[in-house]
Amino acid sequence: MTTAQRTAVRAVGTGHVRVEGRDKVTGAARYAGDVPFAELGYGWLVLSTVARGRIRDIASGPVLEMPGVLAVLDHRSAPRLETDYVGLLGIRPDPTCAVFQHDTVPHLGWPVALVVAQTPEQAREAAESLAVEYETLPHDIAFDGDRPDARPADGIMPAVTDKGDLAAELAASAHVVDEEYTTPEEHHHPMEPHAATARWEDGRLEVVDSNQGAAWVVGELANLFRLDPGSVRVRSEHVGGGFGSKGVRAHQVAAVMAATVLRRPVRVALTRPQMFALAGHRSPTVQRVRLGADADGRLRALDHRSVSRTGTHYEFVEPGAGVARVMYDADAHHTENRVVRLDVPSPTFMRAPGEAPGAFALESALDELAEKCGIDPIDLRLRNEPATGPVSGLPFAPRNLRACFEEGARRFGWARRDPRPGVRREGRWLLGTGTAAASFPAGAAPSTAAVTAEADGRFTVRTAAADIGTGARTALTLVAADALGVAPERVTVRIGDSAFGFAMIAGGSMGTRSWSMAVMAAAGELRERLAPGMDIPAEGITVRSDTTARLAALTAVERHSYGAQFAEVAVDPATGEVRVRRMLGIFAAGRIVNPLTARGQFTGGMIWGISMALHEEALRDPAFGGPVGADLAGYHVATHADVPRVEADWVDDTDPDDPVGIKGIGEVGIVGAAAAIANAVWHATGVRHRSLPIRPDRVLTAGSDA
Amino acid sequence: MALPTSSVITLHINGEKHTLPVDHRTTLLDALRERLDLTGTKKGCDQGQCGACTVLADGRRTVACLQLAVAAEGREITTIEGVADGGRLHPVQQAFLDLDGYQCGYCTPGQICSAIGMLAEHAAGWPSAASGDVRPAAAAAPLTAEEIRERMSGNLCRCSAYTSIVEAVARAAGADAATAAAVVPAQSGEAVA
Amino acid sequence: MKEFDYRRAPDVPGALALLDDRPDARYLAGGTNLVDLMKSGVERPARLVDVRELPLDRVEPTPDGGLRIGATVTNSDLAAHPEVRRRYPVLAQAVLAGASGQLRNMATVGGNLLQRTRCAYFTDTAKPCNKRAPGSGCPAVTGEHHNHAVLGASRSCVAVHPSDMAVALAALDAVVHYETADGPGELPLGWFYLPAGDTPHRETALPAGALITGLTLPPAPVAARSRYRKVRERASYAFAIGSVAAALDVRDGVVRDARLAFGAVASRPWRARTAERVLIGAPATARTYADAAGAELAAARPLPHNGYKVPLMHNLTVAVLSELTGEAAR
Known part of the structure; x- marks a missing residue:
């Protein structure tokens, strides 16, 4: 077989159905909990029922006598773990995943034991029967913006940026907005609950898991269990959503422990209620935004301070104040993220961490400023477009926010808008x-890939990417096809297997950009090597790539995706019901690899904005310390009836200086969406809603105050 | 005397008979997934709150997580593995594939089974909460986007592929034209019935 | 979930015999509530008696012009039935406002009547709850209660009844029929649900071991113009935070007959008889409707975080009655 002729048609940029689509619509696609194992043991986690305290006793004896029970693991019997390390993402592990290492309970829902049985029914009953005795200590989950123990904290970005004299610029401003905005505790809730099956075979550990990065999970498990990473393999072929929640969590570690102790495969799946404690969440935020502007709307002062909440055992900072560092400049510019430690589970990355709650506050405040200045909200933003990074001073890679607003305004019919609030009625x-406005950073991280020219004329790409619903498998197929100069039908992309080497996780909107760089590098080099008519040996010809050096050589710029969000809402002031009637998002997000799937990424993010604006909220009872109604009937996410026509499209966003031109699109869609809806609610009713979600009771009571 | 807590039952699934002993606690969902290797039916919440486990029981959409397997004996169960006609996809499956009516794909089998059941309900003249006048003298509600959304609301999609799911269901229903007209954004919102 | 015995009832006497007055036995029909509660450990039966296939699945006209509805009629079949839709549109609408298509296909009329509250303290067995564990306390009173009761005050329990269907049935004066080993019995819906009082664990007046066999709906010409409106925190597939079932007969600008019931405001479907007394004979105006709503809601005793339900129910009542009046005018 010889290499075939090059194809002239580019695959990137035209819509392709998902390469695994047929498996997904026929039920053939196997997710982590779907892969059968002989002699499988079913693990069921037991979580603490107190919010703070110590485990006095766990009565495992009677449970071990129950039918089918194979083991009870707790802090007295579980293998010891190493937790003092820095993982591949440069962060320390959340000790919640290092299960059963001590008797301390730092929050309600802390894993205290794992029961393993021969059937799921037996495991469930045994777990329910396990009596755990606690020494209960007083707990504190009271979160507000005035906690004196809230302190500046870095997390993934510096805690504080500061320039200019805020007091002076605010005093000199013609118009000032000074308001507090709050967002609630929110949960990822991918439709597929976290599940992992672990087994040992010939001295090697294999884990079939649902995660956002197989190589990442290998690194963490190898560190935790002090194993040679080469002896650990994690596969995660199909992933039923992640949104930031699917890293290393209690279930994988517990499954590996049980498989180690029992010498048989053990699966641990989180139940939906358990996910409220163990899957991570987005912290609530209390944000104060102060804006000062000249009469023409030019910002003199911008002050954005965000307080979030973390656990006592691990610090994660939800950086709500970060978005202003990119979006708007001012003579005096102050941003600050503070965090308070409480007796709650640690939050984690959740779709657009920082930007999602931060843009709700900042973009709402800008709408309020536009009202005060008597300037159109789009004009106000465009008048404040910065020339360089407001904090970094770095030049922008193409910043096409203006084009997003212009195209969006045209298509949404913004020019016909009457700015007066509360004057349009249609029936009730x-x-x-x-x-x-929306923005999200376009980063990339080192990844490896291998591309093989097969003897049969096909090509195989191997990279430890994860397709958590983003369409990454299909996108990489198209990227590889173009880099090889062949039709996509001749390319097979294999992902979700740590055996393929290190690759960036599906996170931070960095996955497809990072993996594409590696795939393009390997495919490009392979293409160079293949001469027309050349014979391919039976084992094929493989080229491997590693983008570490290439990324280090990239010039530092402010590179982001941008968007303009538009929403129309209807509000029934008699009942407080709010319905979104239509949404439009126009984005500038680099080269769009697969328009068919990209549209879904953008609209999916925008619908998350609907859900964030109107529905999502986990309420904790201070007396018990845990969420009330921890299930999908108590925690509402948007369903079909909440979602009207939602359209997304994009403007040209070419970056000639960027080697791939691809930016992330997974997160920018949610940014600003809730603010657009809240601003529309104000336009409908004349009442500002600065606390999410905009529940019927809030609309009703706010209306009566107004 | 201890009461029996398990039974040997025969389930009729996708036209095949399966005889197996079950713990009475076993749900139809767990029987499909853990006993019969029919893992296309997904467990999203196990509490009847997400729709991921939707199957058809005697042609009607049902959540398998709240259906005890032992109580399903005698009913004809159709799962996602049974909706295609051999190698030819069911029109609903084909439309989901063509119009990208999913992202992660985990809720997809439930959405598809639900859509198949829903279309039959609509064809039988069942009204919905979106139908306004439910009286039988009123004209049968056309399958607008709003009707599809209300009738499909028992199936959550956290990736939020809702817009393309609705388009796919409409296409499969042969309602393309009517529904497309209904979902085009109008000046002050949406021209739905 | 502990192990249990499962039996299929051959007929109604057989079902009663299988239940055998055992306090740890339960009838199983659609299972949408019972199986869920068994998973959360709220219900731990030793025996299930499956009554779903009993021949109680008919909707039939009664000689006086009402309807008899069998206990195992599914919620879907009830809402789709032409006679239900023709004579009692409010009932079809209430059923369609509940749950999802899948759950309505499974759930039965009898089971819907007996569904338990969605109060999150009730469904979490790690928490105190007077309804689940009498005498253990009610954390909702001082905790998270923004969707709890404002009418029929009890300090023992502030949970609300979750059914939409039962709100319409309350407005329609439905009668519940049951069988016991000692013979049949019936309970008007107004007596079927017990007030929470100090015994919130006793929810209905059904005798122990009784099997609901069906309902009758008396003829109600007023119901020809009737409506159910439900407000919830999502547009569909969510429990009510407030709902109204209303039927109105307006002639010559005067309310001749009216039925009104509220949902999600009390431990049981709330028949608004005080409001009805204000309505009947009064001019069919928004002022009358506001007076009626105000009269009913004067008895409201909101908790710190559910006071919004009072204006919500007030506004919803006025809106629904006004809509029905508008229809009458057309």
Whole structure:
């Protein structure tokens, strides 16, 4: 077989159905909990029922006598773990995943034991029967913006940036907005609960898991269990959503422990209620935004301070104040993220960490400023477009926010908008429209890939990417096809296997950009090597790539995706019901690899914005310390009936200086979406809603105050 | 005397008979997934709150997580593995594939089974909460986007592929034209019935 | 979930015999609530008696112009039935406002009547709850209660009844029929649900071991113009935070007959008889409707975080009655 002729048609940029689509619509796609194992043991986690304390006793004896029970693991019997390390993402492990190492309970829902049985029914009953005795200590989960123990904290970015004289610029401003905005505790809730099956075979550990990065999970498990990473393999072929929650969590570690002790495969799946404690979440935020502007809307002062909450055992900072560092400049510019430690589970990355709650506050405040200045909200933003990074001073890679607003305004019909609030009625509904800006960083991280020219004329790409619903498998197929100069049908992309080497996780909107760099590098070099008519040996010809050096050589710039969000809402002031009637998002997000799937990424993010604006909220009872109604009937996410026509499209966003031109699109869609809806609710009713979600009771009571 | 807590049952699934002993606690969902290797039916919440485990029981959409297997004996169960006609996809499956009516794919089998059941319900003239006048004298509600959304609301999709799911269901229903007209954004919102 | 015995009832007497007055036995029909509660450990039966296939699945006209509805009629079949839709549109609408298509296909009329509250303290066995564990306390009173009761105050329990269907049935004066080993019995819906009082664990007046066999709906010409409106925190597939079932007969600008019931405001479906007394004979105006709502809600005793339900129910009542009046005018 010889290499075939090059194809002239580019695959990137035209819509392709998902390469695994047929498996997904026929039920053939196997997710982590779907892969059968002989002699499988079923693990069921037992979580603490107290919010703070110590385990006095766990009565495992009677449970071990129950039918089918194979083991009870707790802090007295579980293998010891190493937790003093820095993982591949440069962060320390959340000790919640290092299960059963001590008797301390730092929050409600802390894993205290694992019961393993021969059937899921037996495991469930045994876990329910396990009596755990606690010494209960007083707990504190009271979160507000005025906690004196809230302190500046870095997390993934510096805690504080500061320039200029805020007091002076605010005093000199013609218009000042000074408001507090709050967002609630939110949960990822991918439709597939976290599940992992672990087994040992011939001295090697294999884990079939649902995660956002197989190589990442290998690194963490190898560190935790002090194993040679080469002896650990993690596979994660199909992943039922992640949104930031699917890293290393209690279930994988517990499954490996049990498989180690029992010498048989053990699966541990989180139940939906358990996910509220163990899957991570987005912290609530209390944000104060102060904006000062000249009469023409030019910002003199911008002050954005965000307080979030973390656990006592691990610090994660939800950096709500970070978005202003990119979006708007001012003579005096102050941003600050603070965190308070409480007796709650540690939060984690959740779709657009920082930007999602931060843009709700900042983009709402800008709408308020536009109202005060009597300037159109889009004009106000465009008047404040910065020339360079407001904090970094770095030049922007193409920043096409203006084009997003112009195209969006045209298509949404913004020019016909009457700016007055509360004047449009249709039956029982008050109607309004709103807008907001969006941005999200376009980063990349080192990854490896291998591309093989097969003897049969096909090509195989191997990289430890994860397709958590982003369409990454299909996108990489198209990227590889173009780099090889062949039709996508001749390319097979294999992902979700740590055996393929290190690769960036599906996170931070960095996955497809990072993996594409590696795939393009390997495919490009392979293409160079293959001469027309050349014979391919039976084992094929493989080229490997590693983008570490290439990324280190990239010039530092402010590189982000941008967007303009538009929403129309209807509000029934008599009942407080809010319905989104339509949304439009126009984005500038680099080269769009697969328009068919990209549209879904953008609209999916925007619908997360609907859900964030109107529905999502986990309420904790201070007396018990845990969420109330910890299930999908108590924690509402948007369903079909909440989602009207939602359209997304994009403007040209070419970056000639960037080697791939691809930016992330997974997160920018949610940024600003909730603010656009809240601004539309104001336009409909004349009442500002600065606390999410905009529940019917809030609309009703706010209306009566107004 | 201890009461029996398990039974040997025969389940009729996708036209095949399966005889197996079950713990009475076993749900139809767990029987499919853990006993019969029919893992296309997904466990999203195990509490009847997400729709991922939707199957058809005697043609009607049902959540398998709240259906005890022992109580399903005698009913004809159709799962996602049984909706295609051999190698030819069911029109609903084909439309989901063509219109990208999913992302991660985990809720997809439930969405598809639900859509198949829903289309039959609509064809039988069942009204919905979106139908306004439910009286039988009123004209049968056309399958607008709003009707599809209300009728499909028992199936959560956290990736939020809702817009393309609705388009796919409409296409499969042969309602393309009517529904497309209904979902085009109008000046002050949406022209739905 | 502990192990249990499972039996299929051959007929109604057989079902009663299988249940055998055992306090740890339960009838199983659609299972949408019972199986869920068994998973959360709220219910731990030793025996299930499956009554789903009993021949109680008919909807039939009664000689007086009402309807008899069998206990195992599914919620879907009830809402789709032409006679239900023609004579009692409010009932079809209430059923369609509940749950999802899948759950309505499974759930039965009898089971819907007996569904338990969605109060999160009730469904979490690690928490105190007077309804689940009498005498253990009610954390909702001082905890998270923004969707709890404002009418029929009890300090022992502030949970609300979750059914939409039962709110319409309350407005329609439905009668519940049951069988016991000692013979049949019936309970008007107004007596079927017990007030929470100091015994919130006793939810219905059904005798121990009784099997609900069906309902009758008396003829109600007023119901020809009737409506159910439900407000919830998501547009569909969510429990109510407030709902109204209303039927109105307006002639010559005067309310001749009216039925009104509220959902999600009390431990049971709340028949608004005080409001009805204000309505009947009064001019069919928004002012009358506001007076009626105000009269009913004067008895409201909100908790710190659910006071919004009072204006919500007030506004919803006025809106629904006004809509029905508008229809009458057309």
